[in-house]
Amino acid sequence: MNSYQQLFTPVRIGNCTVKNRFAMAPMGPLGLADAEGGFNQRGIDYYTERAKGGTGLIITGVTFVDNKVEEHGMPNCPCSTYNPVQFVRTGRELTERIHAYNARIFLQMSGGFGRVTIPTNLGEFPPVAPSPIQHRWLDKTCRELTVDEILYIVKQFGEGAYHAKRAGFDGVQIHAVHEGYLIDQFAIALFNQRSDEYGGSLENRLRFARQIVEEIKKRCGADFPVTLRYSPKSFIKDLRDGALPGETFEEKGRDIPEGIEAANLLVRYGYDALDVDVGSYDAWWWSHPPMYQEKGLYRPYAKLMKETVDVPILCAGRMDNPDMAAKAVAEGVCDIVSLGRPLLADPDYVNKLRSGRTKLIRPCLSCQEGCMGRIQEYSALNCAVNPHACRERATLLTPALRPKKVLIAGGGVAGCEAARVLKLRGHEPVLYEKSDRLGGNLIPGGVPDFKEDDHALAAWYTEILKALSVEVHLNTAVDEALCLSGGFDAVIVATGSTPKVFSLGDDSKVFTAAEVLLGKKDPGTNTVIIGGGLVGCELALWLKDQGKQVTIVEALHKLLAVNGPLCHANSEMLEKLVPFKGIELKTCAQAQSFKDGVLEVKSGQKTERIVCDSVILAVGYRENNALYQSLEPRLPEVHLLGDARRVSNIMYAIWDAFEVASHL
Structure with a gap:
């Protein structure tokens, strides 16, 4: 029996049965919407691939219900009320494909970002908030929402959920009384300075969230699952200033006692599950944990919520270690393990775990280069280690028309990725690495304990190349003679970089x-x-x-x-x-x-x-491209990849290698 069998037992959220204990955590779907607020083909393929990979519950990235009070621009994220016919049409294609794999799908719905709207996604639209407070990123004051605008957004939640139900979604998740988004800004006294029925007491500050779930249940039926993304603690020291792990500070946001009280109220109002994390945009290394945060960092807070309310608890936050995940479910820390970035890195994570192929699970580095970083800077969701993510159809590998024997000089990430892709397409890659192991700069880079996943990625490349029967030669430096005398049709130079040094005397x-x-x-x-x-x-x-x-x-x-x-x-x-x-x-x-x-x-x-x-x-580092310079005039097909071409990061080494190898 699989030692993780408990993770493959069914669980219920309201009237919805999920086949296993894995959910795809919601991540910003930037680039996955069409101009009318529906899902584009990239979005449909992206979510379907994770259902195909075995994930029991897919929770979409944030979608909007309002594009009038808080304008977002189109296309940006899907919006279930902007053009309902288009949303239902595209949403229906998505849900039907998801259901084919016996998976369930919830639509995550947002009331808005308020003071935390990322400037690159804001455009010229003025930010809004419960009160005239400072924007998180911009040196400007947000506009206070009127009561009529709040009630309009509540109505839009009902409309949007109704369209989601028509489109075949099994439930919705409200985004959120968490991370300091608009509804959370109403819930937190630091941001909410109102004196009307939406300000003051905790019940008043939660009125917005209460009216939303009541409106959805009224429109979609009491048995339609409505879950909530929820943070019982904010880690805010002050506006734009967050606390670090282990730091002693005075909580200015929501602290645990109020977090417990609010959770009880929210479940009483009708929420069917709580998807638990902690943090805020003022301390968003909690909400979007880098490698400097410990794995499973939300577990204590999920456990607290499990002991507080009698609804299913979802827990994300670097939960990619399957032993940790299994233990969390077995010990009652949570009912469902959410995987966000790990499913970007490997959409087949769940199926690989179920079938005992754990060594073939491509690890997430928590680098956030391809996901949160690209959302922040370019309004595009991708993955550093998986070039397919959000581009599944566009990057579909095709068989080589004329298989070639390809020498690859260098066993860093660029060389390994090129070898993997070439082999999958039917070419014959032969990889040479001058050291005794694959990984290149992953090896020194992964030495600190918080960078353990760098070594995991090196190990994954070693395993995947072995599984694909790629010919690998370690402890073998490549010179010009080898490239010219081995009967190779093409050469890829991925010889990396060397550290810059200078003399200081002694x-x-x-x-x-x-x-x-x-x-x-x-x-x-x-x-x-x-x-x-x-x-x-x-x-x-x-x-x-x-x-x-x-x-x-x-x-x-x-x-x-x-x-x-x-x-x-x-x-x-x-x-x-x-x-x-x-x-x-x-x-x-x-x-x-x-x-x-x-x-x-x-x-x-x-x-x-x-x-x-x-x-x-x-x-810094300097490109090591001498081999390429000597070969380029003498060979009909030679490519320069990774740091040898331009010193950058892991993401571009992998992406560039994937691009070249998928078209060679």
Whole structure:
């Protein structure tokens, strides 16, 4: 029997039976709507692929019920009231395909974002809120909603849910008394300064949420499931200022006692399940947890809600470890495990787990480069490690018309991804890696315990290439002679990059970040890291957690000024963790020399002497493209991929490799 059998037992939400304990957590469906507020083909394919992969309950990303009070622009997210005929038409195609796999699907419906609307998605529309309060991102004051506008939105929820039911959705999820969205802004006293029936007491502040569920039940029937995304704690220190794990602070948002009271009221009002998380946009590394947050971070709060109310509890938040998920269900922490980003990374997660193929589950890195980061910057949902995500039909692999023997130089993520895709298309890739394992920069990068999924991705590539019978040669450097004499039809150069180094005088105690991470060099107990980019900051956290004294010297005015994480949840948390952990930081400073255990640092006209055991260089990487330069004039088909082409991140190494290999 599968050791995770308990995760494959049915569970009920109201009158809806879900075949297993897995839900697809809602994620912003940017790019998945058509101009009339329906689902476009990308959206239909995207959700269907996760149902095909075994997920019991699909919860769509946020859809709107109102585009009048809070304008969003079209197309952006689906909207069930904008053009009901188009929404029902496209929604029906979606739900029928989902149901073919014996899965269920709920439509997540939003009353609006209010003060937390992401500026790139806001356009020129003025932000609204329960009161005239400061916008989360913009230096402007939000407009207060009128009572008539609130009642209009409530009516729109009823209309939108009715159209969802017509389209075949099995239920809806209300978005949300969580994360500080518009309905949550009404519920939290910090944001709600009203003196009418929607302000003051907790019951008044929850009136908006109560009227929504009552309106939906009136329009769709008492037995139509209505669930709620709910945060019992906000982690707000102040406006635009959130708390870190382990930090002592005064909660300005919703704290646990009120979270318990509110949960009881909300269930009494008619909500059939609570989808639990914590956090807010003021502390959105809780709501969108990066790798710096522990796995399963919402479990204590889900358990609390399970003990508070008598409705099913859903729990997400880095729950991709199947042992953790099984234990959570077995011990009554939650009834359903929600997987968001893990299902972006691998839509077949549930089926692979059920059939015992856990080593073939492609891991999520919690990097948020392809999902939350791209939503934030480009209004597009994707995945860093899975180029198919949200592009399933457009990126469908086709068999090679003329199979080729392809040499791949380099076993980092670009080389491995190219080999995987080429093999799936019927080509004959032969991969050469100069070290004794696949993974490239994933190997040093994955050393800190919070980066364990980097090593998991390297292990996944090793397993998948083995399963596909790709010919792999380790401990073998590629030279020009090998490329020219092996009878290859094409060559892919993915030789990566090398750390940038410079001399500080006494270089016997000057190391690269990779040398320290891999244990090749001992930095001592007191070290200075030159470079406050992503590598330098993560290295500093890892060394500090070992009890070392760490100082970061950064030439620019702030950390992560160049090549920082795309998603603010990652970058803001990392920026806050550096001082919180007691790491010293010197910005606008440049290292001058290192001699006799003393590093001289210049800042403006001031020179400072720092006593330290070592200096670690984390000042970036340089493309290693010499092999390509020698081959390019001599071969009819040679491609340059990954860091060897342009030093970037894991996402673009994988995406570029996928693009080239899928058309070679």
